[in-house]
Amino acid sequence: MRKRKFGTIATRALCAGAICAVALSAHAQEVMKIGVIASLSGGGTAWGLGLERGVQIAADQINEQGGLKLAGKTYKLQVVPYDDQYNAAQAKTAADRLVNRDDVKVIFGPVGSPGAMGSLPVTQPAKVIQFVDGYAPAILKNEWKGAYVFRINNSTLEFSEPIVDWLKKTYPNAKKVGMIAPNDATGQAGVPILATAYKNKGFDVWTEHYERGTKEFTPLVLRMMAQNVDVFDLNANAPGEAGLLVKQARQVGYKGLIVQSGGAGIDELIAIAGPLANNMMKYDVIDESLPRVQPFVALYHKKYNGVMNGLAPVYYNAANIYFEAMRRADSTDSTKIRDQIEKLGGNYDAPIFGKVVWTGEKNYGVNHQLLHTFVIKEVQNGKATVKAVITP
Amino acid sequence: MSKQSTIDSGALHQGIGPRKLGERPARRWLTHPAVLAVVVLALIALPLVAPDKFILSVAVTTFITAIAAASLHLIVRTGHVSLGHAAFMGIGAYVSAIATMQMNLAFPLALTLGFLAPAALAFLIGPVVLRLTGKYFVLVTFLLGEIVRTVFVNWSSVTGGSSGISGVPAPSSLFAQPVPFYYLALAFVMVILAFIGRLLTSEIGRTIESIRESEPLARCSGVPVLSTKVAVFVLGCGLAGIAGALQGHFVHYIDPTSFSVDQSLNLVVINVVGGMYTLIGPIVGTLFIVLLPEFLRGYVELQHVFFGIVLIIVMAFFSGGIADIRTLFTRLSQERDTRRGTR
């Protein structure tokens, strides 16, 4: 009796399974892997997570709509992230794995010049498109002529002059600028560019560098105050250090203007400096009050808790540019996609930054630098409000 | 418990760890010629069996790390753990890169310079710092490593500062291909490991052991302690320079963050976890440290937690490292016997 009952159940289960298999195979989707290299451990983790999450949200949106349809096939997007630990050799291994093992056609990241420079020798010869965020000019200006790499965030070269112009107009009495920056790749590359921009507009410039990892800036701020600066520019400091610089500057009695020209995302800074951040002005890449940006911000906070890192919207934007280019190319061939990405200039309204503008021929030899509108925000009582919108 | 501690902290063991005199944890069967031949043949055959670029890339990284770890092993065998070893790798890398790119020297010559430069620095500071014992040596080498890194960061005109040097060329157009470079790296690691292995089993090797076990005793026996330590230190740092140079020509980019305390720590952990008393140790340790992240990709934080716990267990129970895993079982059975009261 029992044996027979078992037999019936087994047969029914097998039939059900067979039917399911047939049904599923009718909708079988190929998986398209999207590569991400980001620092997911160590000090740069916040940036790495921001990058990964921005791409993930974009991929999820497409998957929810049924997948990416190209040349008659539908693809389910799978984001494959690897940690580069903000290190060139690790980035190379990660790129090797993504390009050779996972067969990706695109890599988002790394953040930071070491990772970018480590991965480019792998991706460029293999014609894998890379969307990078790092300030080193060699990322675009290199032996491969930046053929398959794009920078999707304003670098200092792009925003320094417009910001200095705005500063001069808004604060005509300011004469001397002080800058305190880390001596990492971002600081060493960015500060001279900003300094030149200031000097060209008639400011006096004083600069000082510190070792990455320093938390106590009071001696350096005192040193700066002895120079009688009117404007303290935090330029490309990371949010944590920028917050500390603001806090400590106010605590030691600095009364002048504080400005940060550079760096994405303002929430972490406000969290650290608290009420001492009042009246400071900061460059940011998105205006959360804009109706075009709000859906993304809402999506982010629904899916992830904690402060949203400034790179998330930047990479969400980049991911959408890539997927749109894929649709227009209607192919998975990276050369065709790359051509379409270039043609998107002036032809596509990306979700965060709006109209796509590619620039960079003059400085890097190739128009693969995204030029986007940015905003200047003023901090008051824990909130940042947009004071100026600048289109370079 | 306290009895053991008095013995352990005695003068006989310079803080490196308890060792019963006469015990040799070397895994003799692992160094049997037949086993070595099989391993070597397998490595030579690898590109033919699996021409996957990624596997070759990981293999080359493993070889380079093995060279660096083995060179540190030499120094550790004299009883000194250096926490600044990656800085010497960095010096070799920068010197070789600058030699090939700006002075247009041939690769072999550049590589030789990459050996000589860190060796020269080791020769200068060795006689001073090698007088220090245990933890003080660790701290001094850590600080020295940081100073070297700061020089890399600030001497922008020569080193490119934090932006580093990009476009470091491959050794030649032939070795720009993954498979030839694999064989090049394989050749280097085999030669260097054989050399170190031969050195450690020779008369000099016994001298080194005697220095580690007891410096005063060695000195009384007529061993030129400081000169031997300096010689070993110079050799170890020079070999690290070769590893660094190879890395530079492999990744095609070098910057100060690649040669910081994180990498030095990695090399120390490899030696400690793999085994500090035998050359098998750094080899096993390298495999462990380089290959494990490849399996745990996607679980980065857990990976670090796992490493941390492994370190604790290894240091607490079998400080001879994985190569000495027999001690773990011996100790476990000892603890069991103690609890049962049969001891």
Place this chain on the structure above:
Amino acid sequence: MFSFSVLAQVFVDGIGLSAIYILIALGFTLLFGIMRVVNFAHGAFAMLGGYALYFLYGNAGLPYLVAAPLAALIVATAALVLERLVYRFFYQKMFQSMIGLLGLDMAIMYLAVIAWNAEERSVPPGTDALMHVGTLVFPEQKLIIAGIAAVALLAFFLFTHYSRYGLAMRAASQDVDIAEAQGVNSTSIYRLAFFIAIFMAALAGGFYAQTYALSPFAGEPQLMIAFVVVILGGMGSIPGVALGGLLLGFANSFLGTFYGSATSIFVSFGAVILLLIVRPWGLLGTREA
């Protein structure tokens, strides 16, 4: 540049820095002095203290005078588990302790990243007020820290020299076997020393989190500071911590203000290296056998 007002500000800043350095280093030196353990996980406990304060004071809103010691107590009590599981294998074994506890440091740090993610947070200070004396400006919070540092130093000194437990600890640090022969229970004395050391580390970590920022990696600079202070002053010496902390604090303040960051680092590192070569047991430490 070398005007009186600047010098005065540098001096005041130096006191502020020294105070926090001293607090950070006290727990570290105790663990080394008594148990010969180089506590590489010191920073991790300081970081945990910071998070405890963040949750008790920043989130739950307990009054500051309750939250700060309570946070340190919680961390120290939880750490007793680790004492049983990890530390007791490393007593009197200096080298193994360094690497093994490094492993503990890594494990705790990355567990914190998993639990609380990597972003930097802020713990509000006990008081936001700024004190103005003439041209000098400094936050009142730093006064509180300086006060607590002074009290802690005094308390430690009195404890180790005049209380029964303190004397037992010093006996155990000098020779465990003889101390045990005299009736000192080394296991519980070690446990007590451990508890006090971690309490201090967590308390200092709370102050550090308020003064700077809080993240799972906030413990790393604190470990460096503890190391340098204790090397300068001498491992295991309480007056050494005071001297080392003051030296480092004033040096950083003075050199950083007048000569910039690179000089400050080179001089500090150079001085420490020199000291290690010439007098490794520190200015006030005792030469080891």
